[in-house]
Amino acid sequence: MHGVRRGPHLSNQSDSARGMSLAEITLSDRNERGNGLIEATLTCIAEEGISNATVRKIANYAGVSNGLIRFYFKTKDGIIQAAYQRFLERIFNAAYEAMEEREGEPVERLRTFLGANLSPPIVTPEMVLLWANFLPLTYQDARMTEIREQWYNMTTRSLRELIREALAAEQRVVSDRELRHLSMAINGMIDGLWIEGALSTDKLVTQELREVGLNTAAKILGLESLSVERS
Numbered sequence: 164m165h166g167v168r169r170g171p172h173l174s175n176q177s178d179s180a181r182g183m184s185l186a187e188i189t190l191s192d193r194n195e196r197g198n199g200l201i202e203a204t205l206t207c208i209a210e211e212g213i214s215n216a217t218v219r220k221i222a223n224y225a226g227v228s229n230g231l232i233r234f235y236f237k238t239k240d241g242i243i244q245a246a247y248q249r250f251l252e253r254i255f256n257a258a259y260e261a262m263e264e265r266e267g268e269p270v271e272r273l274r275t276f277l278g279a280n281l282s283p284p285i286v287t288p289e290m291v292l293l294w295a296n297f298l299p300l301t302y303q304d305a306r307m308t309e310i311r312e313q314w315y316n317m318t319t320r321s322l323r324e325l326i327r328e329a330l331a332a333e334q335r336v337v338s339d340r341e342l343r344h345l346s347m348a349i350n351g352m353i354d355g356l357w358i359e360g361a362l363s364t365d366k367l368v369t370q371e372l373r374e375v376g377l378n379t380a381a382k383i384l385g386l387e388s389l390s391v392e393r394s
Contacts, residue, residue, distance in 0.1 A: 197235050197245075200225050204246040209289045213296040216243070244306050247297050250290075251314035257285050259321060269328035270388050276325055277380055277389075280353050281360065281372040291361040322346045329386060348383050352376065 203225035207216045218239050222229045236242040261279035262272050279285065301311045323346040330337055337345070353376060360372040374391045381390035 196231070200227070200232055200235055200242060201245050201249050204242050205250060205293060208246065208296050209292050213243070213300070218242075240304070240306075243300070244304075244310065247300075247307060248310050250293050250297065251310065254285055254290070255314055255318055262325075269325070269332040270386060273325040273329045273380075273386075274377060274389055276322070277349070277353065277376055278373045281356055281376045286357055286360045286369060286372060288361050291358055319346055319350060322350060326384060329389070330384065333386065333388075335385075345384060349380055352379050352383070 200221070204216065204221050207221050207224045211220060216239075218229050218232050221242065222232055225232070232242060236245060258276055258279040262276040265272060265275040267275075284290070297307070301307045323342050326345055326349070327337070327342055356372050356376050360369045363369060377389055377391045381387060
């Protein structure tokens with residue numbers, strides 16, 4: 164890929180930290196440095212591929228020594244797992260926080276949550292690249308499987324609750340089984356559009372994702388109030 168990029172979280176710290184021993188790093192420094200290493204790992208994986216994301220290359224992206232990475236994360240597996248955790252956390256928070264900031268009726272909250280899942284920063288080529296790189300490891304590494312299931316369960320629980328509230332607002336009560344099936348259908352639809360939008364080079368396609376997603380969700384759920392009128 165292109166030349167090595169230094170992580171923004173670490174580039175200004177490496178010079179001042181050279182004279183410090185590892186024992187002198189404060190808790191705040193540890194958190195900031197650890198976050199910077201995780202961000203450098205995500206950048207490295209997106210640009211080089213996960214098979215090429217060695218400790219040495221991650222260190223080059225972060226602008227630090229190999230030893231510093233091993234001090235924080237012990238092994239390559241440790242920093243890859245931390246990066247995967249950050250990746251899924253970022254996706255979840257982008258949608259959840261958008262929904263939490265939007266006051267309104269249950270249907271509006273559901274609309275905001277779905278719309279956020281079909282818009283940047285979630286729908287970007289980098290996000291799909293990272294997902295594709297991490298996915299095989301979630302079937303090979305028990306900790307990666309655990310991380311995936313943790314965030315998948317959090318996402319589906321949130322989606323089920325939003326759907327339940329939106330339907331209840333229209334005096335519709337559904338069984339747990341039906342609610343689970345509806346959330347699976349909506350989640351699958353979002354995943355498909357997410358890949359479609361992120362891989363498309365046509366900006367019009369990515370702009371239409373939200374409209375297509377909301378209109379499809381409206382049909383699946385039988386919630387006409389969720390649909391978007393075509394302009």
